[in-house]
Amino acid sequence: MVDTATRLSLLDRVRTSASGAAWEEFADVYDNVIRGWLMAHGVPEQDADDVRQDVMIAVCQEIRNFEHNGRTGAFRTWLRRITANRLRQHWSRKSRDQARKGPDLTQLADQLADDSSRLTLIWEKRHDEQVLRHLLRKLAGRFEGKTIAAFRSIVLQEQPAREVAQRLGMTLGAVRVAQHRVLRALQELGQGLLE
Template structure:
């Protein structure tokens, strides 16, 4: 994914333009894995979850032009989680012979279950944050030296102490600490930039 410029319009606004393929590809790269992991977590097989993600993305593509942020509390992810939850419930409750038949419109998906599903909303939010981290990590890892990334990986991801990482990498404790802090700040900055693009 290309770095996001500070003056860039909201990703959601860009996706509303059907001609903007770059925005749609970025949107899909963020939300497809979120939908798939959410569906798997809710009990679907991976292949079915991938099919469901395609169905949800098609439904979003056909209805996103009508989505509007009404106030500061309106979140696109809540709208997406409602669509995803309804699609999951539909897929899990259908019999095997009609499971592959798609074609539900966005209005049907939204109308079937009016009650908010806190668990799915929470899961979508968690998976969304996870996906932002993974995308930010890919960006940051390309921009830093291998040893700097290793220091971060050993201490933050693998849970090794700074002292142990310093011994493994043959670096000073201060170098490990600095590398870890720099990477964490870069990740925060990248994630904040990605989130700002969806406001």
């Protein structure tokens, strides 16, 4: 499947862009990664929105100082740590009464900051899924519905190609070609987004 680490070119465009197009693309991917992860782990919706906004502000302020070390996942690790720090700050700003009524966000932030925690693995998976969804949305008009459906069924849902071909009324060869064409298009499209 597609390697889903953030590509330097998107980061460069975000750093240097005077227009909002690069930031819109960035937000299209990362707003959902951040907010979705927080809500999936029990952070109340209002708090998740506040933390997400704090993270995006911090990224906006600090992105020029971020130096990619060439390792796959360097940016998403940086973003995950910013999220953990903003989650801690958000929790500390809440009154004690409010804090007692909700989940322990400090513990959640500590686990998110830990590179080897289960929650970090979930963050990584959510990131990869969101980037893939973003790319598939961008490809939607380039392929017939059956072609995308075949790709999703085989690659994402791990269904046997023969079953997919039968269900979609395609030959086995056509299903394999569809899988290959969409994968190649994802790789090409992802070059501007992925490393």
